[in-house]
Amino acid sequence: MRILISADMEGATGVTWPDDCEPGNPAWQRCRTMFTSDVNAAIAGFLDGGATSVLVNEAHATMRNLLLEDLDPRAQLLTGRHKDLSMVEGVQHPDVTGVAFVGYHTGAGTEGVLAHTYLANSITGVWVDGVPASEGYLNSLVAAQFGVPVTLVTGDDLTCEDARTYAPSAVTVAVKDCVTRYAAVCRPPAVTSKLIREAAEQAAALARRTEPVTGRTYRVEVEFDAAHLAAAADLVPTVRRTDTRRVEFGADTAYTMIRTFKTVTTVAAAAREADYG
Ligand SMILES: [Zn+2]
Numbered sequence: 001m002r003i004l005i006s007a008d009m010e011g012a013t014g015v016t017w018p019d020d021c022e023p024g025n026p027a028w029q030r031c032r033t034m035f036t037s038d039v040n041a042a043i044a045g046f047l048d049g050g051a052t053s054v055l056v057n058e059a060h061a062t063m064r065n066l067l068l069e070d071l072d073p074r075a076q077l078l079t080g081r082h083k084d085l086s087m088v089e090g091v092q093h094p095d096v097t098g099v100a101f102v103g104y105h106t107g108a109g110t111e112g113v114l115a116h117t118y119l120a121n122s123i124t125g126v127w128v129d130g131v132p133a134s135e136g137y138l139n140s141l142v143a144a145q146f147g148v149p150v151t152l153v154t155g156d157d158l159t160c161e162d163a164r165t166y167a168p169s170a171v172t173v174a175v176k177d178c179v180t181r182y183a184a185v186c187r188p189p190a191v192t193s194k195l196i197r198e199a200a201e202q203a204a205a206l207a208r209r210t211e212p213v214t215g216r217t218y219r220v221e222v223e224f225d226a227a228h229l230a231a232a233a234d235l236v237p238t239v240r241r242t243d244t245r246r247v248e249f250g251a252d253t254a255y256t257m258i259r260t261f262k263t264v265t266t267v268a269a270a271a272r273e274a275d276y277g
Contacts, residue, residue, distance in 0.1 A: 001046075001050055001051045001052055001053075001097045001098070001204065001207050002051065002052060002053045002054070002055070002095045002096050002097055003046045003051045003053070003054045003055070003096070003097070003098050003099070003100060003151075003204070003207060004054075004055050004056075004057060004088070004090045004091055004096050004098070004099045004100070004148070005039060005042055005043070005046075005054060005055070005056045005057065005075075005099075005100045005102050006057050006059045006087050006088050006091075006099060006100070006101050006102070006139060007035070007038075007039050007056055007057065007058055007059055007060070007066060007102045007103050008059045008060045008087065008101070008102070008103045008104050008105065008135070009021040009031070009035050009060035009061070009065055009103050010060070010103065010104075010105040010113065010114035010116075010155075011102075011103040011104045011105045011113070011114075011154060011155025011156060011159050011175070012031065012034055012035040012038050012102075012103040012175070013034040013035070013037065013038050013175045013176070013186065013187070013188075013189050013192040013193075014031055014034040014176075014186050014188075014189065015031050015034070015035070015103075015113070015114070016113055016114070016176070016182055016183055016184045016186065017182055018114070018120075018182075021060065021061070021065075021114070022061070023061055023062050023064070023065065028065075032065055032066065032067055033067065033070070033189075034189050035065060035066060035103060036066050036067045036070050036071065037189045037192075037193050038102055038103055038154060038175065038189075038192060038193070038196055039056055039066060039071070039102055039103075040070070040071065040072045040193070041192070041193035041194070041195075041196035041197040041200065042100055042102050042152065042154070042196050042197070042200045043056070043071075043072040043074065043075045043200075044072060044197050044200070045196060045197040045198060045199060045200025045201040045202075045203070045204070046100070046200045046201070046203070046204050046207075047074060048197070048200075048201040048204070049200065049201040049202070049203070049204025049205060050204050051204055051207070053075075053076075054072075054074070054075040054076070055075070055076050055077075055078060055090050055096075056071070056075055056076070056077045056078065057078045057083075057087070057088070057089050057090050058077070058078065058079045058080070059086070059087035059088075060103070062080075062081055063079060063080055063081040063083075064079055064080055064081075066079065078090060084259075085142060085255075085258065086258065086262055087135060087139050088139045088142050088143060088258075091142060091143050091146050091148050092146050092255075096146070096148050097148070097207040097208060097209055098148060098149055098150075098151040098203070098204070098206060098207025098208070099139075099143050099148050099149070099150055099151065100150070100151055100152035100153070100154075100200065100203065101136050101139065101150060101152070101153045101154070101155075101163070102152070102153075102154045102196070103154060103155060104134075104135065104136045104153055104154065104155040104159050104163075105134075105135070105155050105156065105159055106134055106155075106156070106158050106159050106162050107125075107126060107132060107133060107134030107135065107137070107162070108123045108124055108125055108126060109124045109125040109132075109223075110132065110134070110158075110162075111158055111178060111181075112156055112158040112159060112162075112178050112181070113155075113156045113158075113176065113178050113181065113182070113183075113184045114181065114182070115158075115181060117133070117134060117135055117138075118135065118261075118262075118265040119265055119268065119269055119272075121225060121277065122224055122225055122226070122229055122268060122269070122272055122277055123222060123223065123224060123225075123265070123268070124223045124224065124225050124245075125221075125222075125223040126138070126220065126221070126222050126223075126261075127220070127221045128141065128218055128219070128220055128257075129218065129219050130219075130221075131165075133220075134159075134162050134166075136150075136153060136159070136162060136163060136166060136167075137162070137165065137166045138257075138258060138261065139258070140166040140167055141166075141213075141218070141254040141257065141258075142254045142255065142257075142258050144210075144212075144213040144254065145212055145213050145214075145253055145254040145255055146212055147209045147210050147211060147212035147213075148209065148210075149167070149169075149170075149206055149207065149208065149209075149210055150163070150166070150167035150170045151167075151170055151171065151203035151204070151206040151207050152170055152171050152172070152173075152199055152200055152203035153167065153170050153171075153172045153173075154172070154173040154174075154175055154192075154196055154199070155174070155175065156174060156175070156176045156177065156178045156184055157174040157176070157177045157178055158178050159172075159174075160172035160173070160174045169206060170203065170206070171199045171200075171202050171203040171206070172199070173192070173195045173196050173199045175187055175192040175195070175196070213254070217250060217251065217252055218250065218251045218252075218253075218254065218257040219248060219249075219250050220248060220249055220250075220251065220257060220260070220261060221242070221246060221247070221248045222246065222247050222248070222261070222264055223245055223246045224245045224246075224247075224268060225245070225277055226245065226276075226277050227244045227245055228271060229245070229268045229271055229272065229277075230243070230244065230245050230246055230247050231271075232267050232268050232270070232271035233247045233264045233267055233268050234247055235267060236249075236260070236263050236264055236267055238250070238251075238260060239260065239264060247264065249264070
């Protein structure tokens with residue numbers, strides 16, 4: 001049993017504020033330890049539950065946040081950015097039997113600690129076939145294409161609720177309860193590491209490959225906070241502007257869907273100005 005952990009930072013223990021997860025800030029340095037603690041707890045739990053190997057794929061910002069020197073030596077870390085499948089790079093390998101979303105958060109335009117979808121503010125909503133889609137939702141579609149179930153989700157309490165929309169049988173752990181986008185009632189790492197470890201051990205029982213999803217199509221709508229970002233996204237082949245701040249595109253596979261979405265976010269981010277967006 002090989003487990004892939006996709007590790008994002010906004011949903012990590014103790015993280016509630018942009019500085020907590022923006023590389024280079026003193027607060028980020030401090031929070032890296034708690035982020036690594038969450039991931040280590042998941043690694044230990046999956047191994048307790050019978051996993052034979054664990055690969056951790058960093059999925060936050062520059063994707064260079066976890067402290068390798070403190071990582072459970074039984075796991076391996078894929079660190080750094082520019083990866084084919086971004087946050088779920090590795091899920092395409094046929095030996096992966098389950099994926100875990102650790103430190104995840106809710107989607108753009110919804111309640112939740114540091115809620116967003118890819119871009120911190122510029123994207124105000126994403127929908128797949130009309131259904132609101134968080135990063136967890138999008139990544140679960142990619143995992144499903146490769147026959148890999150989502151077994152564990154950790155983040156704030158609203159992230160756990162969101163997980164029920166895309167992975168109803170996944171085990172969830174709320175490491176904090178959302179108060180506002182930048183405030184939460186946090187449980188200390190000594191508590192959350194125990195909760196995550198127990199949950200991951202339970203989640204290991206769900207790690208069984210399923211029939212890969214084929215033959216479905218995906219219609220994705222993306223809404224921005226400014227018109228020129230929709231105009232920029234419209235430059236991407238297959239993407240069409242449908243309203244002042246909205247674009248949409250179709251995809252025949254989740255693989256194409258996530259790659260097109262990533263292209264849209266990259267082009268939109270390049271069109272963004274520092275203060276005015
Ligand atoms: Zn992130």
